[in-house]
Amino acid sequence: xxxxxxxxxxxxxxxxxxxxxxxxxxxxxxxxxxxxxxxxxxxxxxxxxxxxxxxxxxxxxxxxxxxxxxxxxxxxxxxxxxxxxxxxxxxxxxxxxxxxxxxxxxxxxxxxxxxxxxxxxxxxxxxxxxxxxxxxxxxxxxxxxxxxxxxxxxxxxxxxxxxxxxxxxxxxxxxxxxxxxxxxxxxxxxxxxxxxxxxxxxxxxxxxxxxxxxxxxxxxxxxxxxxxxxxxxxxxxxxxxxxxxxxxxxxxxxxxxxxxxxxxxxxxxxxxxxxxxxxxxxxxxxxxxxxxxxxxxxxxxxxxxxxxxxxxxxxxxxxxxxxxxxxxxxxxxxxxxxxxxxxxxxxxxxxxxxxxxxxxxxxxxx
Numbered sequence: 001x002x003x004x005x006x007x008x009x010x011x012x013x014x015x016x017x018x019x020x021x022x023x024x025x026x027x028x029x030x031x032x033x034x035x036x037x038x039x040x041x042x043x044x045x046x047x048x049x050x051x052x053x054x055x056x057x058x059x060x061x062x063x064x065x066x067x068x069x070x071x072x073x074x075x076x077x078x079x080x081x082x083x084x085x086x087x088x089x090x091x092x093x094x095x096x097x098x099x100x101x102x103x104x105x106x107x108x109x110x111x112x113x114x115x116x117x118x119x120x121x122x123x124x125x126x127x128x129x130x131x132x133x134x135x136x137x138x139x140x141x142x143x144x145x146x147x148x149x150x151x152x153x154x155x156x157x158x159x160x161x162x163x164x165x166x167x168x169x170x171x172x173x174x175x176x177x178x179x180x181x182x183x184x185x186x187x188x189x190x191x192x193x194x195x196x197x198x199x200x201x202x203x204x205x206x207x208x209x210x211x212x213x214x215x216x217x218x219x220x221x222x223x224x225x226x227x228x229x230x231x232x233x234x235x236x237x238x239x240x241x242x243x244x245x246x247x248x249x250x251x252x253x254x255x256x257x258x259x260x261x262x263x264x265x266x267x268x269x270x271x272x273x274x275x276x277x278x279x280x281x282x283x284x285x286x287x288x289x290x291x292x293x294x295x296x297x298x299x300x301x302x303x304x305x306x307x308x309x310x311x312x313x314x315x316x317x318x319x320x321x322x323x324x325x326x327x328x329x330x331x332x333x334x335x336x337x338x339x340x341x342x343x344x345x346x347x348x349x350x351x352x353x354x355x356x357x358x359x360x361x362x363x364x365x366x
């Protein structure tokens with residue numbers, strides 16, 4: 001059932017949309033509580049955008065749709081936000097099926113992260129248990145050996161042989177058990193090494209070799225905390241290949257992949273301890289710059305863009321000229337916004353503005 005946008009907005013800000021409102025004008029009340037902050041205004045804008053999107057698209061107000069819409073409009077997933085914007089501008093309907101397809105990759109990554117976390121926990125528990133069992137077995141072996149030595153020194157009656165035989169049997173069994181546990185610990189270490197490699201692979205984009213979006217988010221969060229504590233400058237930027245769909249449609253996906261690799265290689269030359277470059281998804285890249293203001297970052301990226309635009313590409317399979325390949329970019333000062341997500345959103349909006357102004361440009365957010 002479609003819910004009016006104003007009622008959905010009241011649901012987020014005041015409670016259930018079914019609550020009746022008193023008839024007549026509300027009496028004037030003196031302002032109470034602290035003044036509205038930038039975070040308050042950002043929250044209200046975000047709530048309004050999510051409400052309008054769900055209602056105008058006639059999408060059910062489910063927890064899943066709310067999470068998807070939040071990712072798109074908060075800046076957490078700017079590519080999805082831009083795809084939604086382009087689809088709406090083109091007059092194409094945003095159906096539940098289409099939205100589910102866009103979110104499928106995120107769900108898969110979330111499942112992988114969950115499985116990795118569960119495997120880590122299992123390995124930790126197994127390692128601790130195996131170590132404890134091996135220690136207990138070693139202690140038992142030492143105690144049994146002591147008893148056997150004592151029995152040898154003080155032979156006693158007819159049962160001595162039986163006692164020694166039993167003790168030796170137990171000792172032999174314990175040693176075998178200790179060896180088995182040692183082998184289990186070795187397997188545990190091998191599993192952990194494979195897990196480390198799997199985690200590393202899960203954070204690498206295999207087409208370009210760059211860190212992927214998940215890896216970037218971890219680096220971004222860490223540098224945000226450090227830069228804030230050190231009162232250091234921090235900027236983020238998005239870069240997106242211009243008219244990439246045209247390249248794919250005209251020359252094929254293999255050629256499109258090579259174009260992505262070429263842009264990735266060019267941007268990756270900026271990477272150092274103060275600059276991190278990642279593939280955010282599709283033809284989009286995200287960059288983080290430490291110790292530089294947005295004007296410096298904008299100029300640096302613009303110089304890279306200008307040099308790259310001078311290159312001319314050829315389809316390897318057909319020798320057909322592809323021509324000029326360009327990209328656009330948007331830059332934002334992270335600490336000019338209430339939180340890191342808003343900064344990403346601002347950089348994405350600057351990128352979108354560069355696209356609207358004709359592409360092949362890098363703009364800084366206001």
